[in-house]
Amino acid sequence: MRKKVSVIGAGNVGASAAQLVAQASLADVVLFDIAGGIPQGKALDIAEACPLWNSSVSVKGTNSYADTKDSDMVVITAGFPRKPNMSRDDLLHANADVVKAVSGAIAKTSPNAIVIVVTNPMDVMAQLAWKTTEFSCKRVIGMGGILDAARLRTFLSWELNVSPEDIETIVLGGHGDQMVPLPRFTTVKGIAITEFLKKKTIDSLVHRTRNGGAEIVSLLKSGSAYYAPAAALVQMIKSILFDEKRMFPCAAYLNGEYGMKDIYLGVPVILGREGVERVVEIKLTKEERAQLKESCSTVKKLVKKLLI
Numbered sequence: 615m616r617k618k619v620s621v622i623g624a625g626n627v628g629a630s631a632a633q634l635v636a637q638a639s640l641a642d643v644v645l646f647d648i649a650g651g652i653p654q655g656k657a658l659d660i661a662e663a664c665p666l667w668n669s670s671v672s673v674k675g676t677n678s679y680a681d682t683k684d685s686d687m688v689v690i691t692a693g694f695p696r697k698p699n700m701s702r703d704d705l706l707h708a709n710a711d712v713v714k715a716v717s718g719a720i721a722k723t724s725p726n727a728i729v730i731v732v733t734n735p736m737d738v739m740a741q742l743a744w745k746t747t748e749f750s751c752k753r754v755i756g757m758g759g760i761l762d763a764a765r766l767r768t769f770l771s772w773e774l775n776v777s778p779e780d781i782e783t784i785v786l787g788g789h790g791d792q793m794v795p796l797p798r799f800t801t802v803k804g805i806a807i808t809e810f811l812k813k814k815t816i817d818s819l820v821h822r823t824r825n826g827g828a829e830i831v832s833l834l835k836s837g838s839a840y841y842a843p844a845a846a847l848v849q850m851i852k853s854i855l856f857d858e859k860r861m862f863p864c865a866a867y868l869n870g871e872y873g874m875k876d877i878y879l880g881v882p883v884i885l886g887r888e889g890v891e892r893v894v895e896i897k898l899t900k901e902e903r904a905q906l907k908e909s910c911s912t913v914k915k916l917v918k919k920l921l922i
Contacts, residue, residue, distance in 0.1 A: 616671060617641040617855050620682035620724070622716050623692030624653040624675065626837060627732055630844035631689060631851075632673065633660050640852055642672040644682050647692070653677065685724040687851060690716050690743060693733035695838045696831045703735050703790065703916055710920050713739045717746035728753045728889045730850055732843060736789045737865045738916045741878040744867065745922050751867035752889040758789025759863025759880040760846035761839075765826040766795050769819045774810055776802055784896075785823070785863050787880050787909030794905045795820045799896070850885060857887040866890045873903075874910050877917065 619635055621628045624647035632645045643660070647653040657675030664671065674681060682688065693709035713733050720729060720743075729747065731740040731754065740756030747754065762785040764778075771778035783800040787793045797816050800807045807816060822829070830839040853860040866883045868874040871893045882894040898906065 617686040618644065618684065619687045619689065619851060619855075620644040620646060620685040620727075621689045621691060622646050622682075622720075623690065623733075624649070624656050625691060625695070626840035627843050627847075628689070628691040629656045629660075630840050631691065631847045632657070633663075634844055634848045635851060636660050636664055636669055636671050636673050637667045638848065638852070639667075639669040639671055640848070640855060641686065643674070644685065645673070645675045646677070646679065646682055647675075648677060650677055679719045679723050682720075683723045685727045687730065687854065688720050688724055688727045689730045689732065689847060689851070690720075690739070691732045692716055693739075696734065696827070698832050698835060700831070701791065701828075705734050706738065706916055706919060709733050709735075709739060710742055713742050714746050717743040721747040721749070728854055729755070730847060731756045731865075732847065734789075735913075735916055737878045737880070737913045738920065738922070740865045741867075741917055741922050742920060744878070750889075751869075752891070754867070755850070755883075755885075755890055756789070756865025756878055756880070757843070757847055757850060758793075758865055759785050759882075760849055761843050762789065762793050762795070762823060762826070762880075763863055764842055764846060766800070766819065766823040769822055770800070770802075770807060773815065773819060774802065774807075784882055785880065786882075786902075787906050788913040789865065789880060790909075790912065791824050792905075792909040792912045793824055793880065794902065794909055795823050796902065798899070798902070853885040854887060854889060859884050859886040859891065861885075861894060864890070866893055868893065871895055872898075872906060874906075877910060877914060879906075879910055879913060
């Protein structure tokens with residue numbers, strides 16, 4: 615019996631994620647949105663593409679949570695996107711109301727699901743979803759670090775004129791301007807990027823990564839990134855559904871790891887059939903620890919504003 619993935623929010627990120635899941639035949643897909651006709655139309659379009667992808671999964675659009683019942687995984691993309699000159703944090707209260715309502719519905723219809731949160735500000739929304747669903751923290755995960763790492767890999771591949779597939783990196787901290795890319799753990803086929811680039815160049819690429827989402831928002835004028843976020847989501851979905859136990863930077867609940875407590879923050883984790891199967895702790899330099907602490911402080915301030 616095929617697994618079932620429900621995507622809450624049929625905007626650009628949600629619809630793109632639904633498409634990629636169906637195209638790769640990973641699971642049956644339910645695309646939910648409160649807007650009448652939108653999820654049904656997009657789901658129908660995706661379903662009609664399935665024969666061309668040699669995929670036989672089911673794709674359904676709906677305005678009813680009843681259709682998401684007993685999902686194995688639920689992805690929350692619903693919420694308001696950023697506009698130019700807005701930070702992810704500016705969306706705090708508007709999106710909190712959305713995520714709280716969605717999470718409450720998920721808890722009733724899919725009590726055994728693993729939940730991935732994309733809605734911004736993502737780290738805070740992940741914590742809100744966890745509190746609202748009352749699920750194990752292992753089953754509520756935030757997507758951000760994979761996307762941030764992919765952006766850094768892209769910029770490095772352009773600078774070095776090498777394939778981005780050969781570049782590995784880790785990005786810690788909140789999914790925002792205070793994220794903490796780690797050049798020390800960034801390599802090209804195992805060779806540190808410091809062998810190829812000067813510190814000034816690396817710093818400029820790290821700066822661009824921190825502002826990667828805002829750069830796209832500025833160019834689009836309306837809306838935000840969706841192709842890369844959807845691709846990052848599908849890597850997480852696949853690792854969980856197929857118990858691949860891949861290591862990714864994701865927003866996970868910390869209870870003492872990295873010296874942080876009772877907070878969702880981006881760290882390396884192992885993703886398998888249980889969700890976050892473990893948090894991977896790496897030794898950080900004094901400067902890296904200070905940056906991570908500052909990032910954590912920013913997220914905590916937002917959590918406090920919502921009284922989570």
